[in-house]
Amino acid sequence: MQEIQQILKVIVTSSSKGYLSNYLLKGKSLESNFIGGIIHNEFNSDGEAALKLYGTDQSDVRYKMLKYRVKKKLYNSLLTIEINNNDLAFQKEVECTRLLNIARILLRQAEHQLAIGLCSKVISIAKEYEFNEHLLSAYEIEIAALTNQTSLKVFTEKRKQYLEKLIVVNLEKEANGLHQLAKAHLRGTVKVRKTLVKELPAIINRLKQIVTEANTFETFLSLYVTSILYYELIGNFSEIIKITEDAVNNLNKGKTNAARFDIKYNAYILIYAHLRTKEYAKGLVFANDFxxxxxxxxxxxxxxxxxxxxxxxxxxxxxxxxxxxxxxxxxxxxxxxxxxxxxxxxxxxxxxxxxxxxxxxxxxxxxxxxxxxxxxxxxxxxxxxxxxxxxxxxxxxxxxxxxxxxxxxxxxxxxxxxxxxxxxxxxxxxxxxxxxxxxxxxxxxxxxxxxxxxxxxxxxxxxxxxxxxxxxxxxxxxxxxxxxxxxxxx
Structure with missing residues (x-):
């Protein structure tokens, strides 16, 4: 029951309004009654659901099969739902993932031109939103398809693009890994956090080097969030104000990808930092503005x-x-x-x-x-x-x-x-x-x-x-x- 509740929550949160009512709750089948009952809190346990639907307990094989079918259908729906427009970047990221999956199927079936056509769409979206990992995957599929084509010149050019992007993506992965390492330690004991404070300056210096080398949104994001984490740990909230204000300035100058940057998180951190630096009057002005x-x-x-x-x-x-x-x-x-x-x-x-x-x-x-x-x-x-x-x-x-x-x-x-x-x-x-x-x-x-x-x-x-x-x-x-x-x- 809990697993199904969690999937339904993801679908409701992520999908366009009314997706479940349009696609999953049609008719009066047991499946639709089961899903509807969970959504409307008519039952919160397997025992309640089995009793309501079959007049029996949760060990009934019919109820177990119903759960299996519904779970499978819900997982499959995650691959096809339309992501709501509240998070356009996520919507485009999911679209790239779907197109790449279809392109791989077409490549497997030797439909090379169709696969290349889908990759072109992915490349266009990925460049706009700086989804470099998806861009790399699209290049990879294109190269595999072009291996069976006659134009060596096109193949060579695509391979060159792939190798250049491979370097960038590897730098992004390193940067993301450093941020994850810091974040994981943050959840530890006070002793672990103290150790992290000593290690973070070196991590941030490496992140700055990576940003200089790659200059992508992903590397900037890793440096941005890790720096905020570090200065929060040591209580230097003035530096956090500077980081958030610099981020907005770079955004206004077009130096940061506006489609990817979370302006709400930046506003939240800016307000919090003013609270901690005791700049209350200025913080209240920002709080009202945002x-x-x-x-x-x-x-x-x-x-x-x-x-x-x-x-x-x-x-x-x-x-x-x-x-x-x-x-x-x-x-x-x-x-x-x-x-x-x-x-x-x-x-x-x-x-x-x-x-x-x-x-x-x-x-x-x-x-x-x-x-x-x-x-x-x-x-x-x-x-x-x-x-x-x-x-x-x-x-x-x-x-x-x-x-x-x-x-x-x-x-x-x-x-x-x-x-x-x-x-x-x-x-x-x-x-x-x-x-x-x-x-x-x-x-x-x-x-x-x-x-x-x-x-x-x-x-x-x-x-x-x-x-x-x-x-x-x-x-x-x-x-x-x-x-x-x-x-x-x-």
Whole structure:
């Protein structure tokens, strides 16, 4: 069942609107009922499907054969579906793949002229979109076909083109391989990431050499994404701004393939980098300018809104943050985002409740229920564990719950000793010490301000670390400390 659900998801996401209804759901056959039932969530397991369709369980041989037929039909449909126009480059890439497959069949059947004719179409598309690997394959088929033709001159010219393109494609493959190597290491442990940081400068230098040699979109893309990955790891977001702005300039000058370049990803990274460099005003201008690039019905829109919301909060524009949160919470496509993304929005809502509780968007939000139900520490919430601890502490502080605060102090001490031992955790460690000070100084705001001055000053002087290691500051710690001092119960 899961495999069929995944294929259907790919077809629905990739194909032209209505493809399934036009080609797979005709009539009232068991196959169409089976597919329709999955799409409309009438059943989510083999047991439910077998019972609905045959009045039996999933071990029924008739149900097993039905699944086999449907699975085969769906896989075959992936070879023939019309890709939607939202991703024109992908549409053209799929078209090249199909034409090359047909050309190989024709070549096998000795229909050389027909094969060459299809390769000509592939060559035209591949040159426009810089699909050099497809271009190389087309040259390869042409050469095989021309081997059986009489014109040695044409054969020699095509072979020369093939050999030139072979060098380029090999460079592209090397560049792509270097990027994949870096990306794979990024998913490892913190220790693995630290090793990667040391190796990345050499990888980037090699990528720059490859770009100089090949000068293709694929080699540029490998350098572009790997460079962003590296500077994100070391926390140099100013360099990321430069990379994204240079990319747009080159795009406007026609130096980058406009059909292939992902302007939405570039906008997303540019906004995020401004958040991390604390250029909030400039970042908000960009965030507003690029807003219409993203469709509200997509996950990318929700991801973009996270950075937009955080920019507003960090800029202390809480009214704007409330408006953005309302857009997210009222979006009818909210259900499409993953659970961890929903949890982040819940966390953002809770922080906004603390700093701007009178905002209309917070009506109906059960702050107490959220605080008491959220897990204190889990790998699922990696990047937000400190944010959760802080929120829980502020909840008890706002209530004036001395007993609860004494308990939380022990939790904070334990967390610091266990999880905040590295230098990249210094900001979080300093802020948690400031929080503990509120209890030891008996909730006296003036005393906390004086006794906490050294921690606060060091907090200001400590930059945020690279994204590879950092806990997310939903509200800057400096802003939170001022808010806590202002609202501290007497």
């Amino acid at each position: 807003y219409n690039l993203f469709k509200p019905t997509t996950r990318n829109w929700f991801a973009y809104m996270e950075n937009y919301f955080l920019l507003a909060v960090h800029a202390k524009q809480y009214e704007l943050a409330s408006v953005l949160l309302h857009r997210v919470r009222s979006n009818t496509s909210y259900g499409i985002i993953k659970n961890n993304a929903k949890e982040r929005w819940q966390l953002f809502t809770a922080y906004l409740f603390f700093i701007a509780p009178s905002s209309p968007v917070l009506e109906g939000f059960n702050y107490q229920k959220f605080i008491t139900s959220v897990t204190e520490y889990s790998k699922d919430k990696q990047g937000f564990n400190v944010a959760i601890l802080i929120l829980q502490f502020m909840y008890y502080l706002k209530k004036g719950d001395t007993e609860g605060l004494l308990y939380k102090i022990e939790s904070l001490k334990k967390y610091i000793l266990t999880h905040l031992k590295d230098t990249f955790s210094l900001r979080s460690k300093l802020f948690l010490k400031l929080l503990m000070l509120t209890v030891t100084e008996d909730y006296d705001a003036q005393s906390c301000r004086v006794k906490g001055a050294k921690y606060y000053q060091k907090l200001i002087e400590t930059p945020t670390p690279g994204d590879a290691y950092a806990e997310i500051e939903i509200v800057p710690y400096e802003h939170l400390w001022e808010l806590i001092l202002e609202t501290m119960p007497k």
